[in-house]
Amino acid sequence: MLAHTARAHSVVEPTALTRGIAAVLVVAYALVTMMPLAWIFLTAFKSGPDSIAYPPKVVFTPSAEGVCNLFTTRTRQTPEYVASLPPPTGVCDRVSRANNMVIAGASNYVPRFVNSLIIAFGSTALSILLGVTAAYAFSRLRVPLKDDLMFFILSTRMMPPIAVAIPIYLMYREVGLSDTRVGMILLYTAVNVSLAVWLLKGFIDEIPREYEEAALVDGYTRLQAFVKVVLPQCTTGIVATAIFCLIFAWNEYAFAVLLTSGEAQTAPPFIPIIIGEGGQDWPAVAAGTTVFLLPILVFTVLLRRHLLRGITFGAVRK
Amino acid sequence: MKILPAPLLERTAAATPAPLARRVHGLSDRALAWIFIGPTMALLLAVNIFPLIWTIRLSFTNYRANRPNATLLSVGLDHYHAILNDPDIWAAMQATAHFLLWTLVLETLIGFLLAWLIDRRFRGHGFWTTVILIPMMLSPAVVGNFWAFLYQPQSGLWNYAVSFLTGIPPESFEMIGSVRLAPWAIVIVDTWMWTPYVMLICLAGLRSVPDYLYEAAEIDRASPWRQFWSITLPMVLPFVMLAVLFRGIENFKMFDMVNLLTSGGPGSTTELASITLKREAFEKWRTGYSSAFAIILFVTVFGLANIYVKALNRVKNR
Numbered sequence: 201m202l203a204h205t206a207r208a209h210s211v212v213e214p215t216a217l218t219r220g221i222a223a224v225l226v227v228a229y230a231l232v233t234m235m236p237l238a239w240i241f242l243t244a245f246k247s248g249p250d251s252i253a254y255p256p257k258v259v260f261t262p263s264a265e266g267v268c269n270l271f272t273t274r275t276r277q278t279p280e281y282v283a284s285l286p287p288p289t290g291v292c293d294r295v296s297r298a299n300n301m302v303i304a305g306a307s308n309y310v311p312r313f314v315n316s317l318i319i320a321f322g323s324t325a326l327s328i329l330l331g332v333t334a335a336y337a338f339s340r341l342r343v344p345l346k347d348d349l350m351f352f353i354l355s356t357r358m359m360p361p362i363a364v365a366i367p368i369y370l371m372y373r374e375v376g377l378s379d380t381r382v383g384m385i386l387l388y389t390a391v392n393v394s395l396a397v398w399l400l401k402g403f404i405d406e407i408p409r410e411y412e413e414a415a416l417v418d419g420y421t422r423l424q425a426f427v428k429v430v431l432p433q434c435t436t437g438i439v440a441t442a443i444f445c446l447i448f449a450w451n452e453y454a455f456a457v458l459l460t461s462g463e464a465q466t467a468p469p470f471i472p473i474i475i476g477e478g479g480q481d482w483p484a485v486a487a488g489t490t491v492f493l494l495p496i497l498v499f500t501v502l503l504r505r506h507l508l509r510g511i512t513f514g515a516v517r518k
Numbered sequence: 519m520k521i522l523p524a525p526l527l528e529r530t531a532a533a534t535p536a537p538l539a540r541r542v543h544g545l546s547d548r549a550l551a552w553i554f555i556g557p558t559m560a561l562l563l564a565v566n567i568f569p570l571i572w573t574i575r576l577s578f579t580n581y582r583a584n585r586p587n588a589t590l591l592s593v594g595l596d597h598y599h600a601i602l603n604d605p606d607i608w609a610a611m612q613a614t615a616h617f618l619l620w621t622l623v624l625e626t627l628i629g630f631l632l633a634w635l636i637d638r639r640f641r642g643h644g645f646w647t648t649v650i651l652i653p654m655m656l657s658p659a660v661v662g663n664f665w666a667f668l669y670q671p672q673s674g675l676w677n678y679a680v681s682f683l684t685g686i687p688p689e690s691f692e693m694i695g696s697v698r699l700a701p702w703a704i705v706i707v708d709t710w711m712w713t714p715y716v717m718l719i720c721l722a723g724l725r726s727v728p729d730y731l732y733e734a735a736e737i738d739r740a741s742p743w744r745q746f747w748s749i750t751l752p753m754v755l756p757f758v759m760l761a762v763l764f765r766g767i768e769n770f771k772m773f774d775m776v777n778l779l780t781s782g783g784p785g786s787t788t789e790l791a792s793i794t795l796k797r798e799a800f801e802k803w804r805t806g807y808s809s810a811f812a813i814i815l816f817v818t819v820f821g822l823a824n825i826y827v828k829a830l831n832r833v834k835n836r
Contacts, residue, residue, distance in 0.1 A: 214638040222638035254673045337554035356566040360771040363812030367569035390565035453659030453774040472663040
């Protein structure tokens, strides 16, 4: 009897030994896969020589050099000139003067970061507005050629970005949208709207039609029913979709590097070109990378229940 | 005012056609459908279809974006003919095929194995799953950039780790600088970044297998090995195929990560199709030629994806 229950239990429940081995392997993989990120995070607090020391330094004296170099531009001066200056006013002043450098001004990182924020939030808001209305129409209303239109929306994702970038570059040059935030917002919205329509249609499909029908019977118009009944019901879906759109716009590089050069440049094309004397300034690059990646870590944790849906365009819903 | 007797009210309501009843106040459903879908379609037409048509048109001309005032000549199908006979293009397609094949094989194998291990449901598996998912949420461009740091010859963390594990001296090899290793350098980074993607989809597949199948197999005394081959694998296969489809399309278009990691080098060993496209279009400014190449790439992705989806549907309906 006892053996029988134990066996019946083992059919779907893995044994303690299997579980243990699985846990060890998965945790080992997770730790190894996190090492590159941990390394970047450490490098952000290293001094220049420490960042390229061999063997790699795990224990080191923390330095503000990376963070300072990220946010400032500096010029090299003679030690005599540096000594003749009035005493340093801040941490970054002190760090740069130790290397015979004098801070010349703020770097472009903050403006690039602000561009990233404006373009990401602007395109997300627009994608959600377009996406939720189109998704509602596809889910509830009679639309001719519905399946073909949905597939068309999806297929716009199959173009390599560089291929789209050639004519868009020419088009934007004609109409004066090149290197503008508006141009980038429109472009990212066009890319994101396909994801938004597909995901939100899935979420709206799951809301029982009875709610709306009840509202329609109560004398609501279709539009009122959409705004007052359907929208509140799919708040979770909208938030999850919005985060996916934000992440895409935040991470995008190909369009940004080809279509922006100054005014509207976002952080991804900027971070790799943070150059110090004689090559890349790795502590500054690492600091820029860390600051840039932190929001994504937060979003990943927030999104974890909807990730599957988002990455498969709603094809797999669990 | 006299209220209609209840049965009469019901009869009147039943006799009124539903769409007509709704049209009495507010917009008709059809008008609403157009208003809701119209803006999305307009945006996609402007930012995707119009440029696509423009690209097709340019592909038959000798247009160069850096010489907008030069006389435009029609060259017919010359570009297409030249591309199919261009050894550089074929080298790029070969590099793309190598990258595509190995990333898909490695990501599927490791991703499936990880998913299977996580599905043993050990304590804390939810937390570790989220940790493992982090790399795929990051910006590919920023990832490519910081892996260039990890791959640095002599002082990089990668060389250190390899020499620590195998005893090969760290200065004896260069991941990015060597013709032999560079194609593998990009495969490793892509596998690091995207294995979680395949894992997440496989995990959904594993969880979709109903327990009673395993219970029935247990009653029939099928070995665990047999259970895996005749229950687990066939049930999860559609999910694996879906993951391969999405990864395949994405990696065929791969640009950002590789561009920042190796920028196609050394020589052109890691010059994937999108990088060749970018060089032709935005460095050599052969707009017409690169447009033709873009069209060929798009048709290839679109064609392959369609064939693949047919196969996927056959597996799903089996």
